[in-house]
Amino acid sequence: MSHVLRIENLRVSVDGKPILRGVNLEMKHGETHALMGPNGSGKSTLGLVIAGHPGYEVTDGSIFLDDEDVLEMEADGRARAGIFMAFQRPASVPGVKMADFLRHATTNVRRPDRKEGEELIPMREFRQELKAKMEQLKMDPEFARRYVNDGFSGGEMKRAEILQLAMLQPKFAILDETDSGLDADAVRLASASIAEIGREKMGLLIITHHDKLLEHNPPQFTHVMLGGRIVETGGPELAHELYSQGYDRIRAAYPEADRANQEMLSDEAAEFALG
C-alpha cells in the first residue's frame, strides 16, 4: 500500500483574505509528519481544506490522493476516499447518539459505493467492534449513547475524535492538536493510542505544540508553517527544537512570512474587537 497525498502550491482565502500562500507537502502512507508553527500560521486551515470544509476558497494549487483530485470531491467523498481529520474544535450535534453516527460513518467509509438507504453494517458486529475500540481507549461504554460532542469535556471531545480515527481507519489522518486540553495521563493515553492505531498504518499529519504526542509518534518529517507557508522541513530534531526553543530562529530566518503571520493575527484581533 503506497498511497501518496500530494499538496502543491495550495493557496486559500476566506472572504478574499489570503490565509494559505502556496503550501507544498507530500506524505506517503505509513509516514508520520509533524506540522508545527505559531498560532494563526494556518495549520488548522490546511487540515480543514484537505478535509473539504466549504468555508474556504481554494484560489490556486492542487491536492491529490494518488491520482484522485481531492479538490473535486465533497467532504463526504474525501472521507470515503480515506481522508480523516481529528478536529481542534469538533462540532456538537445534539440529539444524535455517538453510536448511530459512527455506525453510519463506518458503513459509508468501508463501503464507499453505498447508496443512501442501503443497509448499514450489522448492529451486533458494529457494537462489538465499537465496544472493543472503546475499551482500548479506556472509554466508558456509556459514551456511545451520548450525543455527538454535546456537553463533552475538552478531554472527552479529543478522545471521541481518536475513537473515530480508530473506527474509520483512514489512509491519511490529520490530527489537529489532539493532545490539547488533556491532563498529563490523558495525553499519555492519547499518544499511545494514536501510535497503536495509526503509526505505520496510516499517513499521519500531527499538528501539535507539545512533545508527548511526538514522543510516542516520532515523525520522519517536521514542517514549520509561518504566514501560510511551510517555510522549513526537517527531521524529528526540528520538532524538538521548536517546542523547546520556540519560533525566534524561524521568524528571524523568514521575515516576510513572519510579517504575513503578524498581519493575519492582527486582522484577527481587529475583527474580534469589532465583533
Place this chain on the structure above:
Amino acid sequence: MATETAIENNAAIGEINKYDFRTESKAFFKARKGIDAEIVAQISEMKGEPDWMRDFRLKSLDVFFSKPMPKWGGGIDLDFQDIYYYLKPSEGKGKTWDDVPQEIKDTFDKLGIPEAERKFLAGVKAQFESEVVYGSLKEDLAAKGVIFLDTDSAVREHPELVREYFGKIIPPHDNKFAALNSAVWSGGSFIYIPPGVKIEFPLQAYFRINAENMGQFERTLIIVDEGAEVHYVEGCTAPMYSSESLHSAVVEVVCKRGSRCRYTTIQNWANNIYNLVTKRAMAYADATMEWVDGNLGSKLTMKYPAVYMMEPGARGEILSIAFSSHGQHQDAGAKLVHAAPNTTGQIISKSISKNGGRSSYRGLVRVEKGAKNSKCNVVCDALILDPHSRSDTYPYIEIMEQDVSVGHEASVSRIGEEQLFYLMSRGLSEAEASTMIVNGFIEPLVKELPMEYAVEMNRLIQLQMEGSVG
C-alpha cells in the same frame, strides 16, 4: 327523506350491525354531499342513536352555522357543502385477526406498522374510513373493567357513562370545528379505565381517510378514573388526493384524582388535507395529563392540545413536533390553563420547516386568580432548513396571579454549516447528514414515543427529507 341518499351494494340498513365483512371496502352507505339538519338527522338515524345524541348533534349544527371561521392560524379555503360528512365502510366489527379481510390487512401493511399492529392486536381500534371496522378487546383488559370501544358502540352500550362526559370538556360552541365535529362525528375511541387500574402497554388506534372529498370526524373520549393510568396512541397516514379534504376530530380526556394519561399522536396527512383538531384534557387533583403530538404533512394543521389543571397538584405536559414542507402550514402549539394552586405545566415544542414550508408555534399559558404557587415552563425551538421556509412564534400568556413562576424560551436556528461539515467529513452524504441533524433536533420528543412509533417517526422524517438537499 332518503331520496338523495346513495345506498350502495344493495345492502339494507338493517344489516349494518351484523358481523359481515366485505372483501372490497366499497362505500356501503354514503350520505350525499353537504351539510344540513336532514343529513345530520340521517347520520344519527343510521347509527340508531338515542334522542339525546341526535339533539346534541342538531344543536351543534346550529352552533356550527352561527360561528365564524377561526381568526387565527392559516387560511381555510373550504366549501362545506362540497364535502361528504358520513360514509360507512364494510360493516361489522372483527373479533380476531383472522376475521379481518385481506384488503384491510393490506391497508394496515401500507400504514407501515404491521408488527405493532399484530403485537397489540388485542387492544387495537382502527378507524377505517368513517367507522371503526376492526376492534377487539384483550380479555384481561375486559376483566379489569376497562372499556375500549369505538365511540358509536359506546353510545349504545354505555349511554350513561358517555352522556356524563361527552361534549362536556369541549362543548360544541368552543369553536366552529368542534361544533362541526359534534354535529357529524363518527367513529373514534371511547376508553374508560376504572379506579386504580394501570394499563402497562399502550392502547393503539390507526386512522386513515380513503374516500375522495370525505371529511373524517372522529370523536374520542377517554375517562381515566381515580389513580388509574393509561397511554393511548394513535397514528395516522393518509394517501394523496386531488381535491381538498377535511379532517376535524375532537378528543376529550378526563383525568380524575391521582390518575395519569398520556395521549400520543403521529399524523402524516396528505398535502391537500385540512387537519383541524380540538384536543383538551381536564386534570383533577394530583393527576397528570401528557399530550405527545407529532404533525407531519397536511395543507394546514391547526391543533393546540390543551390541559386544564382544575385542582391542586395537577400536572399538564405537552410535547409537540411539527414538520412542514412545500405547500404545508403547521399551526401547532399547546394550551395550559392553571385553574388551581400548585399546578405544574410544561410545553416543549419543536418545529422544522423546509422547502418553503411554514411552521408556527401558537401557545397559551393562562394562570387564573388563586392558582398560587403554580409553575409553568415553555420551550419552543424551531429549525429552518433553507431560506424559503418560515417559522413564527405566537405565545399568549395571561397571568392573573402573582405568586407563580412562568418561563418562556424560544429559539430559531438554521441548520449549521459546521454540523453538516462535521458529519460529512466522516463520510455521511449531505442528505444523510441533514436528516441526522433533524432527527437529533427532535430526539428529545422521539424518545418519549413507544419504540415502533419512534422508528416510524424517524422513517417519516427521512421521507420528508428526501430530495430536500441538492
